[in-house]
Structures are given as structure tokens and as C-alpha cells.
Amino acid sequence: MTKTVQSRALSLAPGASRREMLNLTGAAALASAIKLAFPSGAMAQGTGPEVKGTRLGYIALTDSAPLIIAKEKGFYAKHGVPDMEIAKQASWGATRDNMALGAKANGIDGGHILRPKTHLYTTGKVMQNSQPLPMYTLLNLNEDGQAISVSNEYRDLNVQKDSSPLKQAFERKKAAGKELTAAMTFPGGTHDLWIRYWLAAGGIDPDTDIKVIVVPPPQMVANMKVGTMDCFCVGEPWNEQLVNQNIGYSALTTGELWFRHPEKILGMRADWVDANPKATQAILMAVMEAQMWCEKMENRQELSEIVGRRQWFNVPVADLNKRLQGDINYGNGREVKGTNLYMKFWGEGGATSYPWKSLDTWFVTENIRWGKFDPKIDIKALVDKTNRADLWREAAKTLGVPGAPTADSRGVETFFDGTKFDPAAPLDYLKALKIKRVA
Incomplete structure (x- = not known):
């Protein structure tokens, strides 16, 4: 020129x-x-995308890794949203409050959240002044990889999948005038539902036989160390850290309670997604590519090194990498290597990442069980309103994912105690449960 x-x-x-x-x-x-x-x-x-990025929140839990890896490995930039900010949240309560604010008001527009939170936010059940915050489930970040851990006070019982040995121990402690506590991370969230299911399966009513309390994930170990809880359910690396510090032991991983169970999601404010459809697709594709990277066993060590850094989790790699590879040191002298209980991020054809509507149906149903939702709630309508599997399929098509799911249901699910959940008949499941808050 x-x-x-x-x-x-x-x-x-x-x-x-x-x-x-x-x-x-x-x-x-x-x-x-x-x-x-x-x-x-x-x-x-x-x-291209309508915006160059937004702010997503995360809690220091291993299943937030895809959001972090997408940033560290340049996947956001690759798909046209280079200005993504991945911001640490102090607790799930803080995540909720920042989600209500939105990024324009210095909050967040989405992020790593407990899967039932989409339903709880959208209906206003856990929001300030019960104000609904419409949300979308965009993808499932992971399967498995959580655990239920017990204080060393019950070391001699060597509790595992069957929680019933704790029943008499709890009764004796309560008779002595001592308070019993089981900790989880957010009312109606995944950890709340896992520990309630486990206790109830052993004949322990989580509302009358023990007090269920909320503790932020990074504070679990410290609280058990000072003796303020009897058991807890949380994601990694906190169960592994508990074992490494010899404060308690893991009774079971949640994959043993329900193998390949859904856990965290990438959830976003519905108004942001509706206003930025191209940017949403860019974020989806970036996180999906990060999930593919995280899924590879040869990347698990590097994954641990990245998320363990001070700016992300600030925890030792030793608290992260073993369970990520399927080596489970439960504590209490029990250690099993090479299991299939490691955290799954992608699955065949993206089946782990895909947001199956049938799995949302279980979460809504289980929250009806414990009184979070009215038994008359239209489960299907709520799931259809919040689950955007259509956006996932669009992103998968653009990425050229072979064998990607197209159906809404994963079929009948089976739990460790033999209980089955048919998503086509959720109320039949409810009727069969012995301990519940509904008739």
C-alpha cells in the first residue's frame, strides 16, 4: 500500500x-x-461474541477445575472471550449473593455451582426476600469426586457405606447431653442431599437424630479439628486433607453412594445468557474443551499443580492428585488404589458434561423429600425452564463432538442401597422412601 x-x-x-x-x-x-x-x-x-468476557465464580473445590483450566490453557481466548474473570468465592452463600448482584454490580454472572442451586435460585427458595433469580444449567462440570467423612471420635466403628453403626453411638452421645452435628455446604445443595441420603439409608433421621449445619468447604477440616462436628460431606480436596492431617476418615466417596452421580454445574443468569447467546456459546465451548483436557489421566498431575496454586486453591498438590487418579486413602487404615471412583469431567461423547434433564428431576424430587419444595410443584416445568441442554448440543455440534447425547433422560438410576429412581415416575420414588418430610 x-x-x-x-x-x-x-x-x-x-x-x-x-x-x-x-x-x-x-x-x-x-x-x-x-x-x-x-x-x-x-x-x-x-x-463473534457480543462481549469479550464476564465474571464467573468458583469455590476452592476440585470440580471447579474446568473453569480454571479454560483460563490457564487459553480456551476462553481461543473462542473469542479473552476477558473472562474467574473469581474465588468465600462460600456458597457468597456465591448466591454475588449471583444476585450480577457482574455489572461487581458480582458474578455465573460460575461453578451446586446443581440444585439452579432450581433453588430460580424459584427464590434460598434468595434474599425470596426474590426469584432465573438461572440456566448449561453443562455438568463433573461426576463423583466428593466424600462423606467422619470424626476420629468414631474411629473404632470404622463406618463405611452403611451408616447404621452411628445410630446407637449418636443416641448415647445425645443422652449424655452433647450436641450432634453433620455439616454440609448449602441447604438443598448436593452435599446436603448426599449426607441426608446416607444417614437416612442407615435409619438416622437427619432432621431429628442429628443437627445438619452449613459450613463453607475450606472450613470443614478446621471445624472437625476443634470437635464441632461428627461428620461432614464436601468435595475434594478437603476430605483428603482431613485424612492427611489424621483428624478423621472418609466413610465413603459419593461415587459409592451413586456411581457417576452429577455434581457441580456451569450455571449462569438467564438474563445474561439471553442477552449474549454467542458469548454463551463461546464460554460453553471453552469449558467443554477444558473438560476434555481434565478428563485425561496424563493431565491429572498438572491439573493438581495448577489448581493448587496460591491464586486458585492454595493447597498442597498431595491433597489433590491421589483421589483425582482413583487412589483413595480413606484413613483409618483403609486405602484402595486404582479405583474407578476418580472425578469424571467429560465421559464418552461428553456424557458427563451433558446436562441430562432426568438428573435434574432427581434433585428436585429429593428436595421435595426434605421439604425444600412443595410436593405439588411441577417438576417437569421447572426442569424444562432451567435446563439448557439445547445450548450444550449446539456447542457440541460446533466442536464436532462425536457421539454426543441427544436424549433428555439417562434412564433409571440405582443407589448403593438398591433404591431405584425412575425419572418418568418421580413420585413413586418418593412414596417408597421411609424417612422423609412428605406423606
């Missing part, structure tokens, strides 16, 4: 006339002039 043409091009404003444009010599000069007049690219603006 000559200096004369270049100077003319530089002087062109976005409102330059067609005559001025055509006076430039040749098609190449015209293309160069347009590029200079529209530095970000006129056509790119029309087809």
Missing part, C-alpha cells in the same frame, strides 16, 4: 462516503482501508 493511499485510509472515519472509498486504488487497497477504519473487524463484530 502506498503512503498516499495509506494516509487516505487512515483519514477515513466510520462514516466515510462510498465515493471516497472507491477512489482508493484496487480491491486490496479497499480491504486495507476497511481494516484500518474498523480495527476490530466489521464482519467479526457481526459474527
